[in-house]
Amino acid sequence: MSTETAAAAAEVVAPPPAGWEEARSRVYAVGLAAALPAVSRPLADADGHTLAEPLTPRTDLPAFPTSSVDGWAVRGDGPWQVVGRVLAGHTPPPLQADGSTVEIATGAMVPEGTTAILRIEESTRTADGRVAGTPRPTPEWREPGEEAYAGEELLPAGTPVDPAVLGLAASCGHDTLRVRRRPRAALLVFGDELLTSGPPGAGRVRDALGPSVPAWLRRYGCQVRPADVVGPVADTLPAHVAALRAALADADLVCTTGGTMHGPVDHLHPTLEALGADYVVNTVAVRPGFPMLLARLVDDDGRVRFVAGLPGNPQSAVVALVSLVAPLLAGLQGRPMPVLPQVTLAEPVPGRGDYTHLALVRWDRVAGTAHPVRHVGSAMLRGLSGADGFAVIRPGTSGVGGDRVPVVPLPLTPGERSW
Known part of the structure; x- marks a missing residue:
């Protein structure tokens, strides 16, 4: 084989970059296929998670007829004789006789036998102590099931849990929620030229991604501890392999910064090869941020982990986050692929x-x-x-x-x- 032929055979031909929309769809699909397991969390610990199953009420909402106003629960025509009082949190006895009434508070259970509720501000007292007035023609109470029926799907699986969802879940009678476990993420910062403190100078620049990428990942729902941020990692292949292998031991996703091309100290691609990763996306036809990638590793036990290679330039790295990492994390959390406004x-x-x-x-x-x-x-x-x-x-x-x-x-x- 001639020298020219050998050189040509050794040359690595890079695949064409994936289109931006295609890349987003591809990484979302692999994330959804590897969606994280469902766990039970107390309501107080469920904020920021994602529903793993639909949210349904355990009873009708409301579970019993509930007064909408402060006033009088009356039976029959007035004026009415006062026979008691009903407060929220109690089960009242029935109103058994026409012409009788009980004072009732907003939110209290409406007694059986009630034909109307007269608002307190629209009532008067007769000389003999009875209650008089004209109830409004529309009912002044909420019927059982008016908001929802027991077992009715109120929110689908894949809904992010926020304060409004927590309040709804509590009103439905839930103490815990089945949610997707939050993704665990880590960050490896590559580049001997990076400073981790002080101003840039003498050919070295300040690392801006070590402090910022974990904050972006947390905003996308990840757990990132200070110990999960490592770097700068030495610009050698053994150091890269060791750092990535260690990070993957606990993380569902490891982001790296820099080294996504094929320069003299770009070791990410050989590192992925050494660890047996396969590419989901290898470069994307987007500017800025072109040399981004997402790779997948599958253990013998079927556990799936991902490596997102972010470019070293800071804004390009953020473009890679919104292009590849965000849709991947949506899939891992079982969330729908969002429609861009x-x-x-x-x-x-x-x-x-x-x-x-x-x-x-x-x-x-x-x-x-x-x-x-x-x-x-x-x-x-x-x-x-x-x-x-x-x-x-x-x-x-x-x-x-x-x-x-x-x-x-x-x-x-x-x-x-x-x-």
């Missing part, structure tokens, strides 16, 4: 040829408009700090003011549903 561009946004362009924007939710921000180079974070998300400019197009385009919202508060 539409916004109106307030100003032109350039396209990137055959690549999808994710352009940082401020999103005016009242007006429904997106405004491009400045300082948006792939190595810059100034623009990101003032942005609400990324406008999606599809391949082969440019954004014109007035165009309707999808937007990928950033999860700006912990547990926020949008992504």
